[in-house]
Amino acid sequence: MIHSVEKCTACRTCQLVCSLYHDGECNPSLARVVLHAEGLRVRAEFTAECDECARCARYCTYGAIEKGK
């Protein structure tokens, strides 16, 4: 998965959708995407557990996450 800091609005939907679908709750600490905050901007890092289901990309309305080739 590829994340664009420039396009990202830091809404955390990627973490919320990930934990909702995979763990049944809305819990950023369980998400397979970790957000490193610098002020209000974030850099996303995908963990080894990420199965590239790409729901985070599908629900990112600003197109900040894409599935890599």
Next chain:
Amino acid sequence: MEGGYSGRVMVVDLAAGEVSIERYPEDFAKDFLGGFGANNRLFSEYSHPGTDPLAPENPVILGAGPLVGTMVPGASRFMANARLPLTGAVASAGGSMGLGAHMKWSGIDHLVLTGRAKEPTLIYIEGGRVEFVPAGLLRGKGILETTRTLWGSYPGSSVLAIGPAGENEVHSSLAMIDACATLGRGGLAAVLGSKNLKALVVKGGGGVKIANPERLQELIKGLYERLENFDMREAAAAFGMIGAWPMYASQLLPYGSSEEDLRELTERFGPQAYLKLKKCRISCPSCFLADKDELVLPSTGESVYSTSFLNAAIIGCALMMRDAEEAASTLALLDDLGLDFMTLSWQAAFLLELHEHGIIGKKDAEGIPLIRGAGILRELALRVAERRGEIGEAFARGWQGALELFGEENRRYTILVRNQDCLYDPRVSGLGTMEFEQIVSPRGPTSASAGSATYVPGLPEDRLRRLTARMGVGEEALGRIFSPPWGMNTGRLTRYSEDWFSLFSSLGICNRYQINRFYNAELIRDLYAAVTGVELEVGEMMDKAAAGWELYRELNDREGLGREEDLPPQAWFSDQPLWGRGGRLRDYSGNELSREDILTLLDDYYDERGRKHG
């Protein structure tokens, strides 16, 4: 409850430096849903009528509803209750950005702050752990510097901070969350300042349990499909509220402006002017249409945050500033000081009126430039925040102080209800629910508590009826609202607009138009059920929302702030332009209104609320 609620109320005694955790009473959720409604319930327990707003005994209660911290789009709204110094009202103020979500991810539904710390203090909450940290080094610092410093010390956290205006207990002060969302018009920051609380920093490490994850996934999928089909989606995503500039411009143009004036102001403050400053859009947690901004000021390269560029356009138009950069930098200064940009702008306009009518001269202004532009607002803001000079000290006590200094007879140069300045003018936009709410809201004029269904002026009656029905209003009430002689009776509709606001604020959904528009009562009922496991009928849910608003009114009744305070400003009935506004008072459809009409609509509003005598 199976999900949504954390089940905990954290009570912080700042005087003793002690923290206790209490179980969230289930009947608070059952009776009032949470958030706004439950905050009002908690406030009735932790407060005593007649308490001075700036006394240690005045509690501040933060509450995040059951949907906050979930993936429900726009569910990041939390509420803060306190008795505020500008009007003396018990106010419930809404805020956004990350604080509510981090509270929920820390396992807290409500946070009660009582007492006064011995020295400037910040509170840091991470999970269940609470630290009281001396904050003397941050005293006097602006909100932006304070917030950036605390993000450095507590990475990944959300920061609620006050600026110099709050520390100096200025009645028009407000707090900011994450430096780009305002909280508490009417002096909430002064209340926090009176408690010696410079900042509240929260970092959540957990999450929100969901009763029925599959059902929630389906409902959210549907909401995203609605977003896909929204014809203004791209403009809303790229521009936020300023994308609807033509609608706002008609309300921001000074009275008597020409088409040429409109073109000029559009060039200065419209969407294209915004693009020259825009760096990136910023979202609150779970929001699918970002509406905060990071802006770059071209002449200095300085980066600032903005609650919405529209606010810069509002003050730019009100005081005829030079360009978008001047307006945005002035707004950033007021945000940094922790001042309400609307109250300060209208206080500047008041000084200009006094000058134009020969009541004050240059030397009475203590060096504040009596010329339309950014200068008067910047200079006034600095003096008010520091309580400097006679004007700074008087205006720091709000409109009451300003009128004491220049004479109560000059109230005729103000547009106030309950000693708070009006945001909307029915002479400009027609008397919709937002305009009417300014008279009846116990808190005084605010920006959001009755936006639906007349947020957009001039809609045809059949459309208004559909928009009202989506708010869970039954057929009988619809019949009363849409009836002769009014066509649409604003007084009756306002009751349901307030209930709709109460629903959003109790559950934690953003009430801004561009989010609100995607929801209807049935959808909210289903989302509530999916998150909490509690199945309700729409009518039951709306009754709980109404109960929250009713309790809000009762909290103010016991402070002596009831219907007798519902006084429309004199300016609405005058032909004389004031603060750049003028014209004849008219209803939502454009028909002229008299003072007697307003009194009739007030009777109708109270009748619809089931309060014959207010």
